[in-house]
Amino acid sequence: MKRVLTVLALLIIALAVGVGVYLYSKQPIRQGQVELRNLQGSVTVRYDERGVPHLRAENETDLYRALGYVHAQDRLFQMEAIRRLARGELAQVLGPKLLDTDKLFRSLRIRERADRYVAALDRQSPAWKALQAYLDGINQYQDSHAAPVEFDVLGISKRPFTAEDSISVAGYMAYSFAAAFRTEPLMTYVRDQLGADYLNIFDLDWQPNGVLAKTHSQPGVALAASDWKDLNALARLTEQALADNGLPQFEGSNAWAIAGNRSKSGKPLLAGDPHIRFSVPSVWYEAQLSAPGFELYGHHQALVPFAFLGHNLDFGWSLTMFQNDDLDLIAEKVNPDNPNQVWYRGQWVDLLNTEQQIAVKGQAPVTLTLRQSPHGPIINDALGTAAGKTPVAMWWAFLETPNPILEGFYQLNRADTLAKARAAAAKVQAPGLNIVYANAKGDIGWWASALLPKRPAGVKPGFILDGSSNQPDKEGFYPFSANPQEENPARGYIVSANFQPVSPTGMEIPGYYNLADRGQQLNRQLSDKNVKWDNEANQQLQLGTTTAYGPRLLAPLLPVLREVVSDPDERKLLEQLALWPGDYPLDSISATLFNQFLFNLTDATLRDELGNDFFETLLSTRVIDAALPRLAASADSPWWDNRATPAKETRADTVKVAWQASIAHLKTTLGADSAQWLWGKAHTLTHGHPLGTQKPLERVFNVGPFEAPGTHEVPNNLSAKIGPAPWPVTYGPSTRRLIDFADAAHSLTINPVGQSGVPFDRHYEDQAEAYIDGMYVQAHFSDEEVTANTRSTLKLLPAR
Template sequence: MKRTLTALALLVAAAAGGLTWYLHGKQPLRDGELRLSALQAPVTVRFDERGVPHIRAEHEADMYRALGYVHAQDRLFQMEMLRRLARGELAEVLGAQLVDTDRLFRTLGIRAHADEYASRFDGDSPAGRALLAYLDGINQYQASRPRPLEFDLLGIAPRPFTVADTLSVAGYMAYSFAAAFRTEPVLSHVRERLGADYLKVFDLDWRPQGVVGTSLAAGDWQDLAAIARLSHAALEGSGLPQFEGSNAWAVAGSRTASGKPLLAGDPHIRFAVPAVWYEAHLQAPGFELYGYHQALNPVASLGHNRDFAWSLTMFQNDDVDLIAERVNPDNPEQVWYQGRWVELERRTESIAVKGAAPVELSLRRSPHGPIVNDALGQAAGSTPIALWWAFLETANPILDAFYQLNRADSLDKARAAAELIEAPGLNVVWANAAGDIGWWAAAKLPLRPAGVNPSFILDGAGGEADKPGWQPFAANPQEENPARGYILSANYQPLATSGIEVPGYYNLADRGQRLDRHLSDATVKWDSANSQALQLDTGSGYGPRLLAPILDELRAAAADERERALVEQLAAWDGDHRLDSLAATLFNQLTYQLAREAMADELGETFFDSLLYTRVLDSALPRLTADADSPWWNRQGSETRESRAQIVADAWRASLEHLRDQFGDDPGDWAWGRAHTLTHGHPLGQQPLLARLLNVGPFAAPGGHEMPNNLSHKVGPAPWPVVYGPSTRRLVDLADAERALGGIPVGQSGVPFDAHYDDQAAAHLADQYQPQHLSETDVAAHSRGTLRLLPR
């Protein structure tokens, strides 16, 4: 027995040692020397205490090649999954359950568009040379180092990364902005099936003629509901970044303590592990930038140096139209377009499926764009719904735009760079050490026929879907060096001094108004300390605004003194979502229950669920509670007409019942931090065993939906997992840019078991900022390893 136990112990030790050796071989190299092909001179990469690379090169191409190499060693699996998602190739490694997602992305045409764009890509332009060198660095890493753990688990065979992959990922990012996929079907359903009175809460112009000339059948409405559901499911289940919102402001030197402009920015992005951003400090002769990079993109999306800084928010202009086509009754391959029948284009594609036969697709396109019903396969209804998407219709030199923005040290250069951003729409908020601040709502905005409301499904036969041209960039909302001394962007409806209307799916004004109220206080001199306090604000006026009209009805609904005490907590609540707040928990459950009790019976479960994923619900609910005569209060099929008081009472009782079921009978146990948590999900973390190894969290999370510290959750029943929030919180005072602050929510590395896989997660939730080392003195003092890349 002793010999048996000894042998068993040796086997266990050998297995443990083998596993340790195996995992060690997967870890990034942050010290030593490596040789790379095509380098013109040695490159030094110093890694600081957070694993951020500080790259110094003698040639720009070497700099980007080195960036590609170190980015790949930290994030190769993220790069692989993003390109597969964007190009509709997930089923090849994840199996048949991903066929629907792949079919959606193939139908959108991202893959085909990227391939066509890549065929005419200018590799001799400055931005083109940067991308090719960066991709070469990625491919050299992939060809010379062990495959990531996830590649082994999924059986992924490495293949080179290409220009088309980068362009495809840009398409995915643009798609993740496009709220129209999830909003237009719902609003059109309300208009067509319920009528004008039901649209009032959404504050939209109503066109009583509906979808002119094209009658949508029951099957077509099912299509639209399925497309909306598939759209958000493809994003929700991917474990990959998705852009959602953002705050950014620039304060002129006249309003700062230092006398120089200060830039603040916190882009709101879906949380995942690894996080969307990869921080890197790049230096080459004539160039230096501390930037935030996306996977497969060599140029920084956010950045700063001693001379200038910028941040981004989503413009949220409506750059997507869904269009109902009229089919020729004598030829289903033709649709009516500009006075004649025209043929639909067809192409075939094949989806490789792990462990199963390939799935063959037949995809159609009308003159307006791809037919999105094809994403549903054989289940598609009879009316083709076309997608017009600015991303597919513009030249969109976005790589050139950000290459120039990485070097834009003057207003003229920054404005010229912003003008090249055509889709998706972005707000560029910028400042420089010379004292200028600027904001440009950057997008190519289409001209539309008079009276057309793109919030609804458009009629493809009547001309309302046509685009006669584009607005000039000068007409876009923008501002430079305003007299008030600051610029703010927070996803609300922007105003253009040119007077043009910019349709879009904008966020509530509450968040922007709260930020503006602080920034407009002329007695405040802004610095890093009070700017941090503003970014970390967990309050909102939204809750008190929504509750005010129904407080008396809630008091009447309370069954006893204990419940009346809860109502009075809501009445006295200031809207702050602190970890210890009971009122925040009660309000968020009540918000969902009010929406369900008032709207689910009219919409049905599928469209109601889609509504929960839209921004229009946020703006509708305060208008609903303020209107006691809204038809939404009446239950469909009821023999009597329900009142607001009855529905509020039902929502109150259902809310308390749910919270008791989830957290116990004692409201003292209903604290917000218990109900509102953040877990950073890995793409493979939906499997229980892998979840324990690869996911990061859960953490109790302050903040909430549509407040400055926008740790946001879906409107729904408790508990509330945080979906998205600040992907970084940056503060750059251009009087001392070498002491800028930032950080990311998880860690630099996407390599499991690496020291930098999750080393920033707790600090991010604890509202801690990280120093961004820019000066040679700081970089040298904080270096934890040096990797020298030598020419081969």
């Protein structure tokens, strides 16, 4: 027995040692010396207490090569996963369940656009040389180190990263902004199948001349029941392709700049917190880059060498999403005698057909036939082609504009004047971004960056367009001067929060904008002339959990609720709700009750008309946020009637049903005692890793859960989808940054999880608790402070 136990103990020790050695081989190396090919001189990388690298090189090319190396150390799997998603190559490592996602991304034609884009780049430009050096650094790391754990689990083979991969990631970014896939089929269905009265709550003009014909005997395009089913399937696929893969999706954002005459320090202040789907690792990789003539503390995205957020002692900028509609869906009219032809400008035109092979783990490759009309790629081919189905083409600015986005961000990383920042912003054409800028000289500015198409008069691109008409035509693009923008406004501040912006020409800019409530809340506070702003006050602004949305929606319903709610305990909850200011601290009961009621009200009014599939699609769009307050205020809306019953329900009837369902669900889910219905218990954040969707791997790779304050469309925009309690948070501030240009060396920041994406690394989740608690950390900038806070030093030397 002793021998058996001894052998068993030795086996356990050997296994533990083996696992330890294996995991240790996967960890980043942040101490010592490493030789790199193609370096002209040595590069010093000092890692601070959060694992942020501070790189100092003798020239910019060495600097970017070193950045690629250290970025890969911490984020190689993220780089691999995001390029595979963008290029439609996930099924090769994740199997048949990702085949539809791959088909979707192949149908977007990001791969082909990336190939053409890279072929046209100037090989002598500084931006190209920087990109090549950065990719070389990534590839040198990959070639010389053990593959990440995720590579081993999924059976991923190493292969070089290329410029085409980097541009494909830019395409993924542009796609993740595009709300058209989810919204346009839905709005067209409401318009054409339900009618004008049902469209009213969405605040969209009724365009009877734009209705897609319902029969082939009418002119225009016919959409059959199978087409609506496929369009909704496409809408759901475009949502799930982002939600299911543990990768960042760009959703919204806050940013503001405050002029020196409104600040305590007398210098401009800059604040920003882009709203992005939470993931492990988080989207941003912090790094300080230093070389003769160049200094920047930046936040970088995987496979992109230039910071998308950044600052130094002289200037800085943040981003929000413009959310302009840069993607049109177009229903093509098919020749009844030739299914490979569509009607275009007065004649039948052949579709172009190509085939691609998609590698699928565990089975034979799948052939995907892709078609293209003169309007663009046929996007519903992602669902498979079938005779008689209406082809739906896609016009997308990412495919159709020059879009020198790499050059734009290369220049923005060096834009120490308003003029330079403006010129850089003009080069960002897709996706549309708001660039909010400030500098130590005293300037503040904002530019809505996009190349905006000229559509024919009267065309409403929020609906599927008729390909047999001139609706999809583009008459060129507006000049950048017509884009919304401001420089040094008299009011002394600029705020950008995804609300609809105004062009200096007054022209309409179609888009899928967020409600104004969040921006109005920020604007109310920033406009207070009695406040002299500093970073402490800006922290409170970023962490705010209040807007007027909840009380605004409830106002017309409170009299109705008082009529239909009779239970004394429920009446007490109702009166508490009537006094609720619309805030979302962890201990709020009214916030929990309101959000449950919001779902049940939505469910009781809209599901019966839309059906389950389109209803779920609606919950993933931005238009639902604007529709619900309008619905609440419209006592005669046809949505109140439940089509599933013979009676005609009134608003009071449906509100009563929603209230009772809300109370019942909260009692079942959170307990009979309403004192336990605390927001923090029902609203939680878990940072999900791509492998964390599989049990029991979630215990190893995911981070959380944490009780989360805030909610959808408050400044601290920790958002969960409309639904029944409990509410898992899906997206929110991807970082929080605050800079006072009187002391830009002491900016504030935070990462939602940690700097490293390597499981079991000490920086994998070391900021997660501080983030959810609303804490900030200081970003080290000066050489003295970097030295004082250095925990390890890595020396990169030219290979001998």
